[in-house]
Amino acid sequence: MDARTPDLNPDSSPTAVAASQLDGSGWRAARGEPSLAGMFASVQTAKQGSFWRKLLAFLGPGYLVAVGYMDPGNWATSLAGGSRFGYALLTVALLSNVMAIVLQSLCTRLGVGAGRDLAQACRDSFPRWVSLPLWLSAEIAITATDLAEVIGTAIGLNLLFHIPLEIGVIITAADVFLILALQAFGFRWIEAFVVAMLGVIAACFAVQIAMADPDWGAVLRGFAPTSEILANPQMLYLALGILGATVMPHNLYLHSGLVQTRSYGDSVSEKREAIKLATIDSSIALCLALVINASILILAAATYHRAGKIDVAELDQAHAFLAPLLGSTLAPTLFAVALLCCGLNSTITATLSGQIVMEGFLNLRIAPWLRRMVTRMIAIVPAVVVTIWAGEKATGQLLIFSQVVLSLQLPFAVVPLVMFTASRAKMGPFVAPRWLTLLATLTAAIIIALNIKLVFDFMIG
Template identity: 75%
Template sequence: MHAKSPPSADVMTAGQPPGGWRAERGEPSLSEVFGSVRVAAGASFWRKLVAFLGPGYLVAVGYMDPGNWATSLAGGSRYGYALLSVALMSNVMAILLQALCARLGVGAGRDLAQACRDAYPRWVAWPLWLFAEIAIAATDLAEIIGTAIGLNLLFGVPLAIGVLLTAADVFLILALQALGFRWVEALVVALLAVIAACFSIQIAMAHPDWGGVLRGFVPTPALVADRDMLYLALGILGATVMPHNLYLHSGLVQTRAYEADDAGRRQAIRLSTIDSTIALCFALTINASILILAAATFHSTGRYDVAELDRAHAFLAPLLGSSLAPTLFGIALICCGLNSTVTATLAGQVVMEGFIAIKLAPWLRRLVTRSIAIVPAALVTIWSGDKGAGQLLILSQVILSLQLPFAIVPLVWITASRAKMGRFVAPRWLTAATAVIAALIIALNIKLVVDFAVG
């Protein structure tokens, strides 16, 4: 099978109007895997689609990380199936936003970090970089705590020790990247399959009220009127539409060696969008399963305050009548933590290289990012134990939600600019829809802050 060579940076930016960017595009982020996945030029549509499948699943991992578990468990145990509507709306938002990311990465040949660096003056770009790093640290914090809790539940490893052990996952990432990027994608998909199997068995044991499940997908005014429900809804939103995923996806689509002419790039945008849409629909089933499990087991039995992962693990066996359920829960949790580790590492690399053009060795970048998150995680777990860790998980997701506008607004603005995107400018309907999403998220964040400020 004949495969074309990866498109060069010059070819990838061919056709862009001069003066659309403040600076020329430099070396691509993730340069070690740029254009490394071959796409046969004469292959059928379906064979090309198979070649493009992968980045969407790495993005989908961020929509079902351990922080998502904590918010979904809290929402399901307290409000039953009512917050399923938030999971659904968040997923629709994510599909539209990730479609913009694919368009930016392929159409402009830049990831979102590079686009911000080349579109804005430094006094704007540098704060955006800082906010992106805060979002990645919050993501890493959730992964550290989630993985540590999983190790504690399955093997009895103390939380503080588990937090420190998570620093060793850097070697897993390095080993996989040395084998090739397809191996990274294969690991992610395999772990996702394990997670799906674990939750399928638990849902079958829980016997949820399927009528209540269907009604839960219909939004209720209480989502805005109830401050506590809004807090959890924003947590679910922050755990679903994650800032670092917008940077990550716009970089990952460039791992494919697609045809560099206009027709090839249009097809690459289409295939990348299909890939992310399929993967995010899969992520919705996992997110909904967590919330349904919490509603069917905890809310239905009067346990309205289950937010800690270890408490959920302890309650599952007596409520479902099987010792297998908590084991499956722990296995899925560790798989989520490992998967999220992969995506946070790559996202951190894209953000740092894209914004400030600093290249660090992957192991060094990973250890720096991990250290920023390990310190607060270790202090909280030592000081307040399991309960504090669970509260920190939910707080990390709300922090992510508050960071969202600083990634979404530049993404929508840049992809709507014909001067920057040329013939690949986003359709007006997509720009309008994502602009509404950005406005909604900003409005909800302002309401949350005001509500808590006034007590």
């Protein structure tokens, strides 16, 4: 069976299972309808021409993935880390980004080589008693992501337009119409919108960093590893938050589905080239994500930490301090604009990843607007409750907690991804090279070890 040919009667059919086993694919079930069926293979690629012309056709999915590495939850952890520990946690941002590049390259390989997104791969490889808990874990991760977007977007609306936070949280439910409008024009329009928002975010931080005038020597030293992170439970907690906000579980499902929006052909050589070009796309985009993530932390270190304000974790608090510390009213406005753009971008990627996860694990297809409304309502309830009960001050801690939840969910996505792409029976000629599997295994081991230490520290108080 060709990896890109949909089988409309997949996993429940004994015939399909037998055929899958007979053709040596290594999967328990044949693949069903592809990810995001309406967008599948909808973007044409250049079969001939220069390398740059071919690469241009593949640029896009990586930037949607990069959005998840700089969402509002990441802002809270980076601001808290920079204000409390200066530049020391820059090394965590760098390490997280390297891990992200390794893992996203495996997502590309799985999506193109096996013709399955990660959710479909779990469904087609594991029995239901294993795949259903993995689905639940993925949904928890998406809810935690959505919670960060709800709060971040609401705070952005509050800072720019003085809309009360409780009202802003409810307004965010309407962003589903933005997704529907962009989808109507085609997938390239979604990518163009995301890239434009990323450009605005990068420009905002470039101006703020120039105003803050950080100690660039200390910045460079901050990228060097330090054992202090493991020895200090508070630093480890924030480091795990940064890790969870950077290497996000839903991005692994998202990327393995998005690469299939390209029409790259069915031959081995065409798929090999597609894997290479899509990996370059995601690596470039993730380098941009590192620049923005590092900029948030550097800005916090160069302003709040330098001024002795070591407990800044609230986004509105960070916004209020920027003007007096930098001597300009432009800085807080740029901060709020970038935050709002971040929230809007994250809305798109969370919607798409939620769709991929539900369709892939359950083979259940519902209208995107309904899926978005369900997940957004689940995220809005805790945000509204916390905002009303504990006030705006608690939103920053809720953001950081949501990122730690993401970090705890990571192994349940990373381990299956490494297993699938290392299996020659499943991947055939597209199996990951041994060095890449070793790197990915080391990444998974580091994530799991850090999570175990976090839980242990929490248990002993």
